Amino acid sequence: MVRLPDGSVRSLPGGSTGRDLAESIGRRLAKDALAVRVDGREADLSEALPDGSLVEILTPTSPAGREILRHSTAHVLAQAVVRLWPGAHYAIGPVIDDGFYYDFELPDGARFSDDDLGKIEAVMREIIKEDQPFIRSEHDIDGGRALFADQPFKLEIIDAVCSGANEVDAAPDTTVVSAYKNSEAFTDLCRGPHVPSTSRLGHFKLMRVAGAYWRGDEKRPQLQRIYGTAYESKEALAEHLFRLEEAERRDHRKLGTQLDLFSFPEELGSGLAVFHPKGGTIRRLMEDYSRKRHVEAGYEFVYTPHVTKAELFETSGHLEWFADGMYPPMELDDGQQYYLKPMNCPFHILIFRSRQRSYRELPVRFFELGTVYRYEKSGVVHGLTRVRGMTQDDAHIFCTAEQMESELTSLLGFVLDLLREFGLDDFYLELSTKPEAKAVGTDEEWEVATSTLRSVAEAGSLELVMDEGGGAFYGPKISVQARDAIGRTHQMSTIQLDFQLPQRFGIDYVGSDNSRHRPIMIHRALFGSVERFMAILIEHYAGNLPTWLSPEQVRIVPVRDAHEEYAYEVLGGLSHDGVRCSVDGASEPLGARIRKAKMEKIPYILVVGDSDVDARTIGVNRRSSEHPERDVPLEKFRVTLAAEIESRTAPEGVVTP
């Protein structure tokens, strides 16, 4: 007798399996069933069900069912590789978001190339056609070792299981390991469960080949990883591939070229961007608005140089921890070492320390759009999101211990508010705690800092997730994570508490008790870097920036030469209002000029012809619309456009993308 999730109870003969249960419920379910969940534990359909257990039948459309499909497909991938490269070692093949991967080491140092993916897929389809069963077996540790005697990575996993470390893809207890046999040629160490046979699979695609260190450790051998994805149906797979294409269409690097926003001249070096006039306009608007809001929020603006003597970063500790990530020093003036600055904080501390501070002036808030240079490893630079030269909208707040909590609270509000103004509105918070490997300060200081951040984070209504060990070396941080229009999350603003740098630099203020106290420092970047934030906005809006951020807001298109004079009159009025606009004269057919403006993603195209000249009207073609509006009074358009710019919305409305 077993219980079902809907509360009903079913009687089955003793020793009945999940498959028997599914068949007893219905043919359709028996056909769809992949595995079962017995009292919360996933198991094969062939496993006998204990009397009285709660049994849920897993089908391909459930998240758990998809994972089983993907995991089983990963086994098929491994078998295909072994078939093509006899003697290949296979390591681990877990399920990941949207797919799976499997890591291999090929015999004789062979490497996969992209062309191999097609060949491997073909063999995988053969294996699926062969309708191979997944046959589970359980072994004691020695038995397991014997079974995988020629698979060094599997042996290592068994050893890890033995020693109690619960490794990826390993069985959860320490005395028994399980394996799944597909054919005489292929057995894999695996916890399971799996689909009953390979014929249940088929809607998959191998995506790419990549190198990956064994167990993610740079010092261990690098294996060859094949990424793939699998779905329950052709349609679901196609939909996934379409989503990937959508992300590609939004790629800021592609749009950056198409819309003439920025480029990365090879002459400058990796990760160093130049902003073209249109990209420069977007950037200026972002920065100007940020400045305006910072003035309102009580920040004072400071400026600091791009190079400095080594001493500053010795004091701050950056050279000790991050020398690898800094550009190498320049030797000047009799051996004096100068570094390009990787951080703004030590400079702001010097400004704080430049004179004696009183408790009356705290909190002090210094803001700088500070350009920093970081020597990112060559493999990590990526468009505008990971560069070697970037501008942080950086601020450092110096306050008393008593002010800390309220300052953090208002800061978090400020940050979220500003992000919303830029059109991001789906957030959650992440609290990053002390990194075990590299950290300064006492446990007690970390504890106080972390619990303060936690209480601030929990005071709001946003979801809070923990990121253990993810803090900076000098203190814990809250980061704001934003979901974009296609559901991806980006780490946006970070707010870091720091008890260390004030100590290292020995800064203090005079308190009401006439004695010296050490201020607490809050580091905070809101955009993170202007470059990266711009990239995220471009992708969030798919290039269709809200009107206030669009480099060109209005394109005026006269139908014939005869309407050009009126077109320039319209231009004059809009320019007077501060609108960024231009006229595209009648040297090409109207349709071609409309198309050109649409491709440039300009929010408004105004077409002016005979009737408009007479009536002082315009034809309004909104960016997102297929249907232009005729005979709109010019003055009316000016008013609504001004309102739209003022409210930082888009022709598409408030919720833009």
Next chain:
RNA sequence: GCCUGGAUAGCUCAGUGGUAGAGCAACGCACUCGUAAUGCGUAGGUCGUGGGUUCAAUCCCCACUCCAGGCUCCA
């Protein structure tokens, strides 16, 4: 930094051991057209850089630069 690919006209891409081609863009001329591509013509490339092999290299080999996707990293 490591692995796998890649770099040909402004952009997207084809191509070959005998010094290169398309579409779009640009420019010129004609067209004056009320909402997503008018026609004709012209110009444009040391085939990423530097070495090597060869009678001959854009093509084969080596190194470097830059790009892409991963791994590692991200103050």
